[in-house]
Amino acid sequence: MPEGARPVGATPAPRGVDVSTVPPGTPCWVDLATPGLDEARRFYPELFGWTGRVDPEPEAGGYTVFLLSGRAVAGAGPPAVPDQEPIWSTYVATDDANLVVGRVRRAGGQVVVPPFPVFDRGRMAVFADPAGAAFSVWQPMTFGGTEMSDRPGTMSWTELVTPDPEGAKEFYGLVFGWQPYDERPGPGTYAAWRLGDRVVARMVSPPAGGSPLDGPAYWSVSFAVADADATAARAAEQGGTILVPPRPVPTGRQAVLRDPEGALFAVTTHPTPSRQG
Known part of the structure; x- marks a missing residue:
């Protein structure tokens, strides 16, 4: 992205945001x-x-x-x-x-x-x-990034879709110090990366039939929602496209969508933790 073409976080951070804690x-x-x-x-x-x-x-x-x-x-x-x-x-x-x-x-x-x-x-x-x-x-500097996450309407996680999971494990480990671990045994890859004791990203193999994007590897964004089925239906009503209908995934229930201009993103409903007693 050329300098000045599309700045990120191009707004002053609200007072009280401590960007040093990112x-x-x-x-x-x-x-x-x-x-x-x-x-x-x-x-x-x-x-x-x-x-x-x-x-x-x-x-x-x-x-x-x-x-x-x-x-x-x-x-x-x-x-x-x-x-x-x-x-x-x-x-x-x-x-x-x-x-x-x-x-x-x-x-x-x-x-x-x-x-x-x-x-x-x-x-x-x-x-x-x-x-x-x-x-x-x-x-x-004055803007730290996302100020809220892991609640409906916010970024849930980011996920790498790649045909080379072993290469990705080595690369992101060297660049960011991420440590991978497999979350789902069996064919294909579904892995998570930890930084210390925190899960910071996930990785999957490309879906059967090829990638929904032109490139062989890409980072996807998932937003948390209260109801993935209702959100997917609403996206379609508003001019978006349902690429992958809502389905169970290891982290809850997810749909893969495109917005009216074609940008790919996902929405995920995470299971509510059960309460004992």
């Missing part, structure tokens, strides 16, 4: 690059109950921070280049974007966009892993 190596923000920004501002608030705050900086190109209960949960802006496909992107927190450049190169990845400042909010860079999956890093 753990490095943790996915901290997701945003949408889309040529249909006005449509995104309509579709996602109707789907998730978000409101939008447009950045006043002219260079931000109308970048919008979506809010839930007044807290930043995701962003959307114009694409970096005119022919870019609409896509949700994952950002991983770092305390030094320049150091990540060296780690990515040594691990066999590519530097797509070197680190650059996004106003006074932070610094970002864009990379690709050896299988071609794109991801970004975010070095916070």
Whole structure:
């Protein structure tokens, strides 16, 4: 993404947000690059109950921070280049974007966009892993990223879909210190990454019949919802597409959707923990 084309988190952080508490190596923000920004501002608030705050900086190109209960949960802006496909992107927190450049190169990845400042909010860079999956890093200054998660209408998790899970385990371990473990035995791959004692991301093999995206590997974004079936139906009513109907997954019940401009995302209902007594 060229400098100034689509800044991430292009809004000052609310007072009281301590960006120093964002753990490095943790996915901290997701945003949408889309040529249909006005449509995104309509579709996602109707789907998730978000409101939008447009950045006043002219260079931000109308970048919008979506809010839930007044807290930043995701962003959307114009694409970096005119022919870019609409896509949700994952950002991983770092305390030094320049150091990540060296780690990515040594691990066999590519530097797509070197680190650059996004106003006074932070610094970002864009990379690709050896299988071609794109991801970004975010070095916070006045904006720390997502201010709410793991509740309906917020980012639930990010998941790598890759034909090379063993290579991915090595690469992300070298770059972020993630430790993988298999969550589901049997054919195919369904694994999670831990950073310390926290699960920070997941990884799956491509679905049978091929990837819903053009590339062989990609990062997908899942948003938590109270009812995946109802949310999928509402998305279709609002002009979206149901790619994979709601179905059980190891973490709950999930549907894979496209928004009206074609951006891929998932919605997941997590099981409610049972209460004893």
